[in-house]
Amino acid sequence: MTALAESPELALVDLLDRLLAGGVVLTGDITISLADVDLVHVSLRALISSVHTLVREAGDA
Amino acid sequence: MLTYLYAIGRVPLEPPDRPGVDAEPPRVIVEDGFAAVVGSVAPARFDEAALAHDLEDLRRVEELARAHHRLVAALPGDGPVAPVRLATIYRDDDGVRRLLRERATELGALLDRLGTCREWGVKMWSPPRPAADAQPVPADAERPGTSYLMRRRAARDADAHRRAQGTELAEHVHRTLSRLAVAARRLAPQDAVLSGRTEEMLLNTTYLVRREDEAAFTAAVAGAGASGAEIVRTGPWPPFSFATVDDP
Numbered sequence: 001m002t003a004l005a006e007s008p009e010l011a012l013v014d015l016l017d018r019l020l021a022g023g024v025v026l027t028g029d030i031t032i033s034l035a036d037v038d039l040v041h042v043s044l045r046a047l048i049s050s051v052h053t054l055v056r057e058a059g060d061a
Numbered sequence: 062m063l064t065y066l067y068a069i070g071r072v073p074l075e076p077p078d079r080p081g082v083d084a085e086p087p088r089v090i091v092e093d094g095f096a097a098v099v100g101s102v103a104p105a106r107f108d109e110a111a112l113a114h115d116l117e118d119l120r121r122v123e124e125l126a127r128a129h130h131r132l133v134a135a136l137p138g139d140g141p142v143a144p145v146r147l148a149t150i151y152r153d154d155d156g157v158r159r160l161l162r163e164r165a166t167e168l169g170a171l172l173d174r175l176g177t178c179r180e181w182g183v184k185m186w187s188p189p190r191p192a193a194d195a196q197p198v199p200a201d202a203e204r205p206g207t208s209y210l211m212r213r214r215a216a217r218d219a220d221a222h223r224r225a226q227g228t229e230l231a232e233h234v235h236r237t238l239s240r241l242a243v244a245a246r247r248l249a250p251q252d253a254v255l256s257g258r259t260e261e262m263l264l265n266t267t268y269l270v271r272r273e274d275e276a277a278f279t280a281a282v283a284g285a286g287a288s289g290a291e292i293v294r295t296g297p298w299p300p301f302s303f304a305t306v307d308d309p
Contacts, residue, residue, distance in 0.1 A: 010127075010130075011256075011295075012123055012126070013251050013252070013255040014182060014184075015123075015127065016122075016255070017182070017249075017265070017267075017302075018267070018298055018301035018302055019126040019129060019130060019146075019147045019301065020126075020147060021248065021249075021302070022144070022146070022301030022302040022303075022304060023144045023145050023146035023149075023301050023304050024069065024145045024146060024149075024168075024171070024304045024305065024306055025146050025149075025306075026145065026146070026164075
């Protein structure tokens with residue numbers, strides 16, 4: 001689909017802008033009924049904050 | 062095995078020749094005219110506990126994000142494809158089939174809306190602050206305190222002016238590009254640590270653009286770059302930022 005898909009310069013920050021905040025969300029953080037039945041649910045909000053924390057820690061080290 | 066969902070399109074849709082997030086070969090689940098691109102992934106690495114642990118590790122997140130993106134980006138572009146959010150995992154294929162049946166209306170509407178449009182990102186930063194003020198206030202030898210304050214004020218005014226000009230230019234660029242796009246979205250300003258840029262980010266926007274408008278769109282971005290501010294275009298991306306359905 002995209003010409004730049006294999007580009008090594010694809011910056012992680014641009015990728016995360018889209019991969020963590022975009023894409024069809026098939027269950028929300030609150031909609032747990034579906035998740036309980038058949039969806040493994042990962043809270044992406046928690047993920048994003050952990051990414052920031054990790055990067056800061058790496059920067060401090 | 063668990064079923065990792067990458068993207069949803071319409072039949073016929075061939076799985077791409079790229080390994081997935083668990084190095085697995087992707088396959089397609091067909092239901093009701095929809096085609097879901099999935100992979101079988103190991104519960105040891107992709108159940109809730111394993112993911113919760115792995116997603117704390119930025120390198121692991123990067124691996125997953127790159128593999129997920131690579132696979133979705135390799136899907137044929139001749140029909141609409143809706144990318145699914147990273148780490149959307151079902152217990153089995155039946156869960157995906159049920160999704161395709163139960164959400165058929167919204168998914169159909171989403172695919173119609175996306176068409177074969179692609180996503181293009183635009184980032185813009187304010188130009189670096191000039192070394193000297195544009196209009197320095199001459200020092201007054203008789204009143205050094207006053208001239209110091211005047212220089213301070215002139216520098217502050219110049220900063221504010223530059224910032225206002227940058228914002229105005231960014232809004233102008235965004236309006237111009239939005240007119241060439243089917244849809245536009247503002248993304249959060251990028252974290253300076255992740256982006257490695259310390260200048261003020263004036264724009265972090267992304268646009269859903271029809272194939273036939275891509276040439277005009279890229280020309281408009283290039284034109285905006287001639288204005289002095291630094292502008293960077295990324296893409297084409299699969300339409301991640303525009304693949305949204307309302308929760309049931």
